[in-house]
Each structure stands twice: as C-alpha cells, then as structure tokens.
Amino acid sequence: MFGFQRRGLGTPRLQLWLLLLEFWEVGSGQLHYSVSEEAKHGTFVGRIAQDLGLELAELVPRLFRVASKTHGDLLEVNLQNGILFVNSRIDREELCGQSAECSIHLEVIVDRPLQVFHVNVEVKDINDNPPVFSLREQKLLIAESKQSDSRFPLEGASDADIEENALLTYRLSKNEYFSLDSPTNGKQIKRLSLILKKSLDREKTPELNLLLTATDGGKPELTGTVRLLVQVLDVNDNDPEFDKSEYKVSLMENAAKETLVLKLNATDRDEGVNGEVTYSLMSIKPNGRHLFTLDQNNGEVRVNGTLDYEENKFYKIEVQATDKGTPPMAGHCTVWVEILDTNDNSPEVAVTSLSLPVREDAQPSTVIALISVSDRDSGVNGQVTCSLTPHVPFKLVSTFKNYYSLVLDSALDRESVWAYELVVTARDGGSPSLWATARVSVEVADVNDNAPAFAQPEYTVFVKENNPPGCHIFTVSARDADAQENALVSYSLVERRLGDRALSSYVSVHAESGKVYALQPLDHEELELLQFQVSARDAGVPPLGSNVTLQVFVLDENDNAPALLATQAGSAGGAVNKLVPRSVGAGHVVAKVRAVDADSGYNAWLSYELQPAAGGSRIPFRVGLYTGEISTTRALDEADSPRHRLLVLVKDHGEPALTATATVLVSLVESGQAPKASSRTLVGAASPEAALVDVNVYLIIAICVVSSLLVLTLLLYTALWCSATPTEGACAPGKPTLVCSRAVGSWSYSQQRRQRVCSEEGPPKTDLMAFSPSLPLGLNKEEEGERQEPGSNHPGQARDPSVCCSRFCSLQPGRWGAASSTTPSTRRPNTAPSWAASRRTWGWSWRSWCRACSGWRPKDTGTFWR
Known part of the structure; x- marks a missing residue:
C-alpha cells in the first residue's frame, strides 16, 4: 500500500485519482506507507524495492539497507523479494503519545552509485487502550x-x-x-x-x-x-x-x-x-x-x-x-x-553514511557523506542551517529537509594535504541561536600521479682506474612524492652500447638501493669518460619514471712505465753505437733518447738522467733533463777513453715513479776516420729532417693558409655570436688557451675543455685540465746554456722552440681544446681530451710547422705526445 490503506476505495474514479497521487509521491523522492500498530511480525507493509524502481537482483550487490534514526528495528526489508515488513512490535502510543500524526521515517540507502530515498510509514491507531479513570x-x-x-x-x-x-x-x-x-x-x-x-x-x-x-x-x-x-x-x-x-x-x-x-x-x-x-x-x-x-x-x-x-x-x-x-x-x-517554547535545545548532527577514503583523483560532486540534523524546538527555534569548515575542497548540498550531502567541490592532491578534519556546524534560528558540531575525518587515498625525481639531472663521478671489480662508485637516489607502492622506487640502467660492448658489461645498478658498481677494472688509457643514464621507476599502476645522467670520469694512475721507441737506445735489449769525432767541441749532440708514456698528465711527463760511470770516473757527456739529448760537456781530447758506455735512466713524474733504461755506446774516432754515414747516425734524427726540408716548405705554406682561413672564420662567428646570444646561459666556445714553457727546450701544455649542456635549467658546465710542470729556475738556465754553445750549427740552437710553439698555437684555435672560465660550482679537474687524440689529429701538421720554424723536433720530446 502506498500512502493509504487499501480498504474500500469507493468509485473507480476515486481509485484512479489515488493511484496517480501515489506515483506522484514516489517520483518526488518520498514514499508513504501505512501500517496498523500492534501488527504481527512479518506483516506486509509495501513492495519498497518495486516502488523505488530497483531490481531485486541488485539489492544485495548495491548494499541495499534501511536505516532509521530512532526506530531502526521496527521495520525490515526482505532482500529476496523487496518487501517491507513489520519486524517487531509497534506501539503507537509509545512512539507518538496522543499526537494526531504518527509516522516512522526511514532512509533507504543504496551504493554504487550512492542513492538515498526517504520513506514515511504512517502508524495507524487501533483501539488497544481502554478508558482509564485516575481513581478507583x-x-x-x-x-x-x-x-x-x-x-x-x-x-x-x-x-x-x-x-x-x-x-x-x-x-x-x-x-x-x-x-x-x-x-x-x-x-x-x-x-x-x-x-x-x-x-x-x-x-x-x-x-x-x-x-x-x-x-x-x-x-x-x-x-x-x-x-x-x-x-x-x-x-x-x-x-x-x-x-x-x-x-x-x-x-x-x-x-x-x-x-x-x-x-x-x-x-x-x-x-x-x-x-x-x-x-x-x-x-x-x-x-x-x-x-x-x-x-x-x-x-x-x-x-x-x-x-x-x-x-x-x-x-x-x-x-x-x-x-x-x-x-x-x-x-x-x-x-x-x-x-x-524557548530555544533551549541545541541542534543534533549525525553522520549517517561515509564513503572513505577518497581517492585524490575523485571527480567533483562525488558524495562523501550523508549528514542529518534535527532540533527538538519548534518554529524558528527548530529551523536548522548547516555550514562547513571554510577553505576546504568540500561543500554541503541540501538534499531534503534537514538532510545534507557532503560532496567534493574541487580537485584533491594527497601530496599537498593527505587528510582533512572537517567540522560541520548546525545552527538554529533562535535568539540567541544554539549550535552543535560534528567532525568528519576525510582521508585522501593516493594515486600514482608523481614520477620519481632526482635531486639534479646530472651527476659527475670520479673513479680511479684499475679499480677492483664490483666496487661501489656512486649511489643515485630518487624521491617519489606518492605513498606506499606508488612511492616504491626501483633503479635500472638505460642500456646502450659503447663501441662493440654493452654498457652493462661496465657498470650495474642495484635495483633497490640505487648503488652503482663498476663490474670490471676501468682503464683511463682505454676509456676516459663513461657517460650513461640510470632510470628510476615507481611501483604504481601505470608506473612512472625518470632518468638521470651519470658522467664517470676515469682518473689516470701511474700504471704505465716509460717505453723507449724502437729506434732508440736500449730497444730490443741491445745498445746503440754512436761514432763521435774527437774534434767536436762542447755542446755537441751525440745522440737522442726517445721515450713515450701511455699515461697522461704528470704521469706521462718524462725526465732523463745519466747514470754515473763504473768506477766513479767522470765522462765528458751529459743528457738533457727533458729533451733526452746526449751532448758533450767539453771538448774531447786524447786523454778521453775511446769507448764510453752511457746508461740513461728515463723516469716519469708519477707516484711512485716508473722508469726505463737506455744504453748508448759512444766510440771516439779521429776526424778522418769518421765515415759519412756515421756522421749522419751521430746526429740521430737530424739527417731525415734535412732530407725532408723541401717537403716541409710546402707543408708550412699550406698550414699558414688553412690557419688564416680558420682564424677569419672564428672571428666572424664570434662577432655574430656576441651580437645575437644573451650573456647568461649561452652555449659558446670559450677562448682557447695554450701556455708554452721555454724551460730547457721543452714545453708544457695547458688545456681547457668545456663541456656545455645547453638547457633552460642551469648554467653551462665546464671541465678543466691543466698540465704545466714547474721547473727550478737554475735548471732552466742550465738547459739554456747547453743550447747556446757558440759556433754550433745544431738545429736546437737556432731559436727557442717555445716561440714557434706559441706562434703555432695562436694560429690553431680550438685544435688543442677550447678554454673557458670555470665556475666554482662546476669545476672538474683532469677532464681534458686525451693527448693521444690530439696527436692523431694534428700531430703531423705540428711537427712540420716546428721543423720549418725552428728546426726543433717535437717528435723527439716524449712528453709532448702524451
């Protein structure tokens, strides 16, 4: 029955009018039934599921339930057939006293989606109370x-x-x-x-x-x-x-x-x-x-x-x-x-239903809770209005008299606020008004909307070569702002190939800790810079990730001893024989020891020492500290021994220093006995240079032309770049700097290499390598004295090779590395390109130029080529 008792309904027209009234009330969101008091358990009240338009099969899955604020156990719904029936004894006098109207208000709640219906069940009076007199x-x-x-x-x-x-x-x-x-x-x-x-x-x-x-x-x-x-x-x-x-x-x-x-x-x-x-x-x-x-x-x-x-x-x-x-x-x-009536009753607030926690990607207008308010007062004193804590992404929506829905008003972000403590305030219309509050804790559930983030996009790591296999070289760490599984980060290598080998053969990363390990000993001579990426991914669905770049610079160790060139003294375990006329004067170059070192920097800077002769006798020869040239210290005479065994010790500047030994056998002969071929052998590499003089002239001319064109191009490019590029964050090559030392006929090399990553996120990064050995002042003077013997026609005495070096460096910008200012925050030592690469690219032009301008032979200086 809907809103009336189905007794005798009179004419068919009256029945039709009542039926239309029933459907109008159902459509308005509230059902009316009636039941007599003292009805037996199981008494039929109404087909509530059918009247609400709900299928019987969806009652259980949608959590169909009936709730009443004070009389929840009087009526019940059979979920099998959707019938509302009497569950326990209903006493109208106990419920409503002598009030003319008596009804039970029910809330019907279903989920997925959440819906609330309001049902009024009128309790009809029966004659169950006899008249009573107060006195017998x-x-x-x-x-x-x-x-x-x-x-x-x-x-x-x-x-x-x-x-x-x-x-x-x-x-x-x-x-x-x-x-x-x-x-x-x-x-x-x-x-x-x-x-x-x-x-x-x-x-x-x-x-x-x-x-x-x-x-x-x-x-x-x-x-x-x-x-x-x-x-x-x-x-x-x-x-x-x-x-x-x-x-x-x-x-x-x-x-x-x-x-x-x-x-x-x-x-x-x-x-x-x-x-x-x-x-x-x-x-x-x-x-x-x-x-x-x-x-x-x-x-x-x-x-x-x-x-x-x-x-x-x-x-x-x-x-x-x-x-x-x-x-x-x-x-x-x-x-x-x-x-x-006076306003002596505060409003009452009750939260009757909750849908928690709320996902942070929940759409606005999502219903979070149902709130009911009541006030026992009457008139204005019983009129209640509700308000919510200000400045929260929620709002109250009135759904029925004294019923509100707490709904989501704007987007949530768990990483900003993970929980809200909402206060619902109900205030009546009395004077003075009374109020009551109810607290609702709304927890925001996390979704995977944040990728793991590294503290910086790139890391620079320095590792000494010859490291033990499996050593820990660095630890990457990414932070994920999400929670639980969405913040569980795992690490992996972004695989690529280095030449003919895979990156994973060099390094590995621990998936959980982010520790990076070198799987094999690294060799500076083979690989100076190992650049790769590490990926960090979270465990969310779908997973999110980001990458970070690691630049691993392999620092040189002194692990290579000086090596004598195959044409030099001591090669193949033998000694080089040199024939020297007794008539030569002081400063005459007898031979030249050539050696190279596979290391770089100070570890490849070689010096030469002449070991004392057996028996402590003085010999009329000496060796250039950095040139390796063996020359006479005085004019030879008849008293000098006709044969001299010279032992030259070649030593680098590493710690500890590594050495090699060359043996030169010098035979003194009379001037008329020295064959022409021998005289060419005594000067070592001078005879081949004389044969190539004509070729060098053409090479010098070609180098000058190419250098002039290169300088002109760089000047034009620099002018255009300065006029078009802003001063801050520009990607441009720095001024090349080459410092050539005049000490003892050798030179020192200072090179800066600038590696720039042009991005909007930070200043350019530069690397600097400086190789400039410092020599004692006295030692410089001593070597200059050796090179300035009067009347000597040796090519080393013609002019200072460092002058030629400086002239050539000024004509070759960028060939020996671009120099740039290095900021304190990004300075990296020992990151210049390898000397071997420079030698392969520009070695022949440099040798030809130096031969032409001074006759000085850079090939003879082992330190230069490393």
Whole structure:
C-alpha cells in the first residue's frame, strides 16, 4: 500500500485519482506507507524495492539497507523479494503519545552509485487502550438541600488512543436520583457531571453507590469504570464559587521554580465557618502533579518543577474549593496552562553514511557523506542551517529537509594535504541561536600521479682506474612524492652500447638501493669518460619514471712505465753505437733518447738522467733533463777513453715513479776516420729532417693558409655570436688557451675543455685540465746554456722552440681544446681530451710547422705526445 490503506476505495474514479497521487509521491523522492500498530511480525507493509524502481537482483550487490534514526528495528526489508515488513512490535502510543500524526521515517540507502530515498510509514491507531479513570472511587458530598437539576462535576476517563478510538461516551448505573450529562464530541469541552433529578433525603438515603462506565468509539469497544460514592450532607447549602469555571494561562518553558502561574479566588455566600474556603488540587493532566503547587489558603498556583515544551505543550489543572461548613461544600474550576517554547535545545548532527577514503583523483560532486540534523524546538527555534569548515575542497548540498550531502567541490592532491578534519556546524534560528558540531575525518587515498625525481639531472663521478671489480662508485637516489607502492622506487640502467660492448658489461645498478658498481677494472688509457643514464621507476599502476645522467670520469694512475721507441737506445735489449769525432767541441749532440708514456698528465711527463760511470770516473757527456739529448760537456781530447758506455735512466713524474733504461755506446774516432754515414747516425734524427726540408716548405705554406682561413672564420662567428646570444646561459666556445714553457727546450701544455649542456635549467658546465710542470729556475738556465754553445750549427740552437710553439698555437684555435672560465660550482679537474687524440689529429701538421720554424723536433720530446 502506498500512502493509504487499501480498504474500500469507493468509485473507480476515486481509485484512479489515488493511484496517480501515489506515483506522484514516489517520483518526488518520498514514499508513504501505512501500517496498523500492534501488527504481527512479518506483516506486509509495501513492495519498497518495486516502488523505488530497483531490481531485486541488485539489492544485495548495491548494499541495499534501511536505516532509521530512532526506530531502526521496527521495520525490515526482505532482500529476496523487496518487501517491507513489520519486524517487531509497534506501539503507537509509545512512539507518538496522543499526537494526531504518527509516522516512522526511514532512509533507504543504496551504493554504487550512492542513492538515498526517504520513506514515511504512517502508524495507524487501533483501539488497544481502554478508558482509564485516575481513581478507583470518586466521593461526592451532596447536601440534602440541593435543588433539583443541580450539577456535580465528575473527573472523566482518559484514553491513550486517538480520534474515534479515544472518543468516550459515559453511562451511569440505573438509579432514581441522578442522571448523567456527558460530552458529545472528542474535544470534551462540556464537563462530565451528575444532575440531580430529585431532592435528596439524608434520613431516607444517606449514601448512594453508583457505577460510572466510560466506553470508547473503537471497534471493538473498550470500557472503563469508576465507583461513585455519594454521601448526602446536611444543611450547608451554598457551594464556594470561582470567578470563572475555566482559566487559561501561558508560561515559558524556562520558568523558574516558584513562579506564580495564577491566583484563584472562590467565594461562598454562607457566613462564618461555612463561608471559609480552602483550595486543593484534584488532578493535573497529563502526569504533571509534581510540576505545580497550590496554596490551600490563598489559591496561588506556582511552578514546582522544570517545564519542558518538548514533553508537554498543555497542562489541565483541576482545582477544588471547599468551605469549612458542616457538611463542607465544594466548588470546582479548570486551569489550562499553555507551555511556550524557548530555544533551549541545541541542534543534533549525525553522520549517517561515509564513503572513505577518497581517492585524490575523485571527480567533483562525488558524495562523501550523508549528514542529518534535527532540533527538538519548534518554529524558528527548530529551523536548522548547516555550514562547513571554510577553505576546504568540500561543500554541503541540501538534499531534503534537514538532510545534507557532503560532496567534493574541487580537485584533491594527497601530496599537498593527505587528510582533512572537517567540522560541520548546525545552527538554529533562535535568539540567541544554539549550535552543535560534528567532525568528519576525510582521508585522501593516493594515486600514482608523481614520477620519481632526482635531486639534479646530472651527476659527475670520479673513479680511479684499475679499480677492483664490483666496487661501489656512486649511489643515485630518487624521491617519489606518492605513498606506499606508488612511492616504491626501483633503479635500472638505460642500456646502450659503447663501441662493440654493452654498457652493462661496465657498470650495474642495484635495483633497490640505487648503488652503482663498476663490474670490471676501468682503464683511463682505454676509456676516459663513461657517460650513461640510470632510470628510476615507481611501483604504481601505470608506473612512472625518470632518468638521470651519470658522467664517470676515469682518473689516470701511474700504471704505465716509460717505453723507449724502437729506434732508440736500449730497444730490443741491445745498445746503440754512436761514432763521435774527437774534434767536436762542447755542446755537441751525440745522440737522442726517445721515450713515450701511455699515461697522461704528470704521469706521462718524462725526465732523463745519466747514470754515473763504473768506477766513479767522470765522462765528458751529459743528457738533457727533458729533451733526452746526449751532448758533450767539453771538448774531447786524447786523454778521453775511446769507448764510453752511457746508461740513461728515463723516469716519469708519477707516484711512485716508473722508469726505463737506455744504453748508448759512444766510440771516439779521429776526424778522418769518421765515415759519412756515421756522421749522419751521430746526429740521430737530424739527417731525415734535412732530407725532408723541401717537403716541409710546402707543408708550412699550406698550414699558414688553412690557419688564416680558420682564424677569419672564428672571428666572424664570434662577432655574430656576441651580437645575437644573451650573456647568461649561452652555449659558446670559450677562448682557447695554450701556455708554452721555454724551460730547457721543452714545453708544457695547458688545456681547457668545456663541456656545455645547453638547457633552460642551469648554467653551462665546464671541465678543466691543466698540465704545466714547474721547473727550478737554475735548471732552466742550465738547459739554456747547453743550447747556446757558440759556433754550433745544431738545429736546437737556432731559436727557442717555445716561440714557434706559441706562434703555432695562436694560429690553431680550438685544435688543442677550447678554454673557458670555470665556475666554482662546476669545476672538474683532469677532464681534458686525451693527448693521444690530439696527436692523431694534428700531430703531423705540428711537427712540420716546428721543423720549418725552428728546426726543433717535437717528435723527439716524449712528453709532448702524451
């Protein structure tokens, strides 16, 4: 049944109108049913699933449930057939008292998606309460002098039912003296009274026992009885009389104790003791005897307890005034006390449903919770409005009277705020208003929306060569702003090939810790820079990742001893024989020891020492500290031994230093005995150079032309770059710098290599390598003295090779590495390109140029080529 009881519905037109009314109410979002009180368990109430448009098969999956704020166990729904039935005893009087309207409000909630329906079940009254009199026996004192048609008020019965079931009729047991005057409508405005039909005679009938029966209008009828004991009194023939038979008073429910309600006044026309009146309370309905007091002497009615509008809105006080005559006479009146509402009840807030936690990618308007509010006050005092904590991504939406939905108002970000403590404030319309709050904790569930992030996009690592296999060289670390599995980061190499080998054969990374290991010993001579990427990925679905670049610079160790060139002394385990005429003077170059070192930097800077002769004898030869040239220290004479065994020690500048030894056998011959071929052999590499003089001339001309064109191109490029490129963050080559030392005929090389990563995220990065050996001042002078022997035609004496070196460097910008200023934050030592690469690219041009300009042979200086 929907909103009416299906009894006799009358005409078909009336049935059709009621049916349309039912469907209109269902469409409006609220169903109405009715059920009689005291219905048995299982009594059918309505097909609630069908009326709500829900399929029976989806009730269980969608978590169909019925909730009631205070009476959740009275009604229940069978999830198999969708029928709402009575679950436990329903007592309408217990639920609603004597209120004309009585209903049970139900909330029907289904999930996926979340829907809320409101159902009102009207509880119909049945005649289950008989009329009840407050006393078992009522005593009436009636003077025998009372005239016929005199009225004597009686206390009527009360019925807990309503409407017809509470409409009482009275009948009096048969007697000859009294008849009954009873009310004829439900409001019972007319007093229930006994009417004296004929005068009483105390001597004949001093006492009468009557039975008063009250019958309600229910079907079946129920009755209640009270015994009336009528005592006939003798001659006090005037009753006390009140000013009014009924009084109406209004009181605020917060009236204090001893507040005066009303002062009654009753008068008696008798004189003396028969005219003295006292007051007494007969009854206070409903159940309010303890709330009021009556002064028996002056008739003042005062408040004696706490009045509550929410419990009772009206009180009916029956007052009796009795004189002191013999017999005493009494008068009666009724006081109606109306209780006025004050704002003494705070609103009540209840969170009835939650959908937590909330995913951070939840769409706006997603329902988070259902909130109901109520206020026991009435009128404006019971009108409640709700508000939410400000500045939160949620809002309250009113869905029904005193019902709100807490919905998502804007996007969430768990990484910014992982939980919200919401405060819902309900405030009534009273003055002053009262409020109540409820807290709702909303946790934001994480989704994988943040990729792992490294602290910087690139790391520079320095590792010494010859490291042990499996050594730890660096640790990468990425942070993921997400939580739990979404923040669990694993690391892996971004595989690529280095030449003919895979990157994974050089390094590996631990998947969990991010530690990078070198799988094999690294060799600076084979690989100076190992650049690769490490990927970090989280465990989310789908996974997110990012990469970081590692530049691993392999630092040189002194692990290569100097190696003598195959054409030099000591090669193949033998000694080189040199024939020297005795007529040569001081400073004559006898031979030149050539050696190379596979290392770089100071580890490849070679020096030459002549070991003392056996027996401690002095020999007329010396070796250039850095040139390796063996020359005479004085003019030879006949006293010198005809054969000399020279042992030259070649040593690098590493720690510890590594050495090699060359043996040169010098034979002194007379000037006429020295063959021409031998003279060419004595000067070492000078004879091949003489044969290539013509070729060098053409090479010099070609180098000059190419160098001039290169310088012109660089000047034009620099001018265009300076006019078009901003000063900050520009990617441009720095000024090349080459420092050539004049010390002892050798030179030192300083080179800067700038590696620039042009991006919008940071300044350019540069690498610097400086190779500039410092020599003692005295040693420089000594070597210059050796090179300046008067009258010598040796090519090394013609001019300072460093001057030629400087001239050539000025014509070759960029060939020996681009120099640039290095910021303190990005300075990296020992990152220049390898000397071997420079030698392979520009070695021949440099040798040809130096031969042409000075006759100096850079090929003879092992330190230059490394």
